[in-house]
Amino acid sequence: MTGYPYQPLAKSWGASLQAPIDGIEKRLSVHEITYGAPxxxxxxxxxxxxxKAAMSYAAAQTRPPxxxxxxxxxxxxGGPYELYDGxxxxxxxxxxxxxxxxDGPQCVATVGGSALFSVPAAGVRNVWVSGLQFRAASSSVHFQTPVTDMARGPVIEDATxxxxxWVGFATVMHARHLRVRIDRTYVNEGTDTQFKLAGSDNFYWQSGGFLSSTRxxxxxxxxxxxxxSRSQFGPLYITPEKATGIRIDGSYGGLVFNGTLLDCTGRDQTRACQGAAILITGGKGMVFDKLWFFNNAVRPASTGRNPVDRGQVFIRGSAGDLLFDGCQxxxxxxxxxxxxxxxxxIYAATGVTNVKxxxxxxxxxGTRLLQQQSSGIVSKYAADDWTLSVA
Known part of the structure; x- marks a missing residue:
């Protein structure tokens, strides 16, 4: 076996020892392929x-361990370290x-500097990160150097x-994604928008996760x-303390939320979600299925947004063809x-079309009220006990 960290053995051993030594090398090689390189x-x-040594070694292998x-x-x-394929x-x-x-398993990585990882200019694919607790050394640290061009920047493909x-990071991922999966994560005490994402064909939090911060x-x-577009969000439990839980600016369609929770239980007027729990400013063909809302939109003017948010879900801009089914x-x-x-x-402003x-x-x-800025924007079904008004 060759390569770091296993150095080739000198062949000066006697014949009686060389065969057992070769056997050990082979077993170490099998162990690395099967279980990874510590x-x-x-x-x-x-x-x-x-x-740095581990990434250099692994990236050079045909099948990176x-x-x-x-x-x-x-x-x-010492980061950011550039991600590599595999x-x-x-x-x-x-x-x-x-x-x-x-408490519990403690495989902890405290991250200082500006960020732990960065996305190569040409993009990266087939990345896997699991079973780790990342903690920021300060509130200015990013897990991944943010991608700022969300239309033409590098893409992370086929990653998990x-x-x-992730605890205490300025941001976790500002990235463009294609066929990316994020699931069963705990994200807490971030200081800026934690996930700013663009792309398609992704599966996020299909088995749930938790996202909150006091900062x-x-x-x-x-x-x-x-x-x-063409992506699904599962039952991520967002405690949208102060900040809005989800903002959506665009979609070609096929964006589905299923069972996502936006809940500020136990937060007072200064700590609960100040504006809308979900703000939609554009996009078509989105489905919100069986979402849960509690204690949001407590002081919308405090977000400083213009127009001021109206409703636990506020829809404005060019958004259209939206379905809210069985939401609580x-x-x-x-x-x-x-x-x-x-x-x-739910409130839909003029310019929005076809909200069902x-x-x-x-x-x-709870308040059984739907509002639209002008008639004909919102339609309600199986909701005879709800009021739909123009306001």
Whole structure:
């Protein structure tokens, strides 16, 4: 076996020893192919040196082995490291890492500098990250250097980010995605819009996840889709403290949300979602199926947006052909909330077209109100107990 970290053995051994040594080398090779290459097997004065050596070695292989981090605290300050095709970065235990600082599995990577990773100018594909807890050393650190050109910037293709946590980052991913999966993640205490995404053919949080922060301003968003088509979002639990949970600016169609929750239980007027839980400014052919809303839009003017958000879902601009099916907008009969009385569940402004609302629910004495700026924008079905008004 050749290559770092396993150096070829000198052939000066006697014949009686050489065969067993060759056998050990072969077994090490099989172990690496099957289980990955431990980060701590690479030489280096610190974790940055080890990671640089590990990535250089793995990227040079025909079939890059997974780089396996130990169940210990790691520190990386030398990034951003450029992603490469076939990168595998995994935790040692094969389990989910959550955001807890000391409980449970603890395969932790504290990240300093500007960012841990960057996307090559030509894009990257077939990346896998799982079973790791990433913690930012300061509020200005990004997990990945943000892609700023969401129309023509580099694309991450066929990548998977699962069973991992990100704590305290300025941003987690501002990126263009094609066939990317994010699932079973814990994202907490970020300081700016955590996910700003564009692309198509993606599957996000199909098995759920958790996203919240006490440090986002009301002007920010937890998830911002600049243009997203033919993609599905599952039951991600967003606690949209202060900031809006989801913003959508464009879609060609096929964008589906299923069971996503936007819930500010336990937050007062200064901490609950200040503006709309979902802001839609453009896009066609979007479906919102069985979403949950609670304690949002408590002080819309505090977002500073113009026009001011109206409703827990606020639709404006050129958006059209939208379906809201079986969504729940809970009232405050069972739990305390601060959404002002008379706030509509959904508001559609002039310019929006063909919004269909089917079988909405307002449990716990919720407000059964849909509003449109001019008639003919919104249609309701199986909603005889709901009011649709022009306002």
């Amino acid at each position: 980060l701590d097997a690479f030489a280096g004065a610190d974790d940055d040196a080890k990671l 997974a780089i396996v981090l130990a169940s210990r605290a790691h520190t990386f300050t 990168l595998r970065l995994v935790g040692s235990l094969g389990t989910t890492e959550r955001e807890f600082a000391s 980010f699962v069973d991992s946590a 986002l301003a009301a002007t920010k968003f937890y998830v911002w889709l600049t243009h997203m 907008f809970s009232g405050f009969a069972a739990q305390t909330g601060y959404t002002p009385p008379g706030t509509p569940a 609302v089917t079988a909405p629910l307002a449990p716990n004495a």
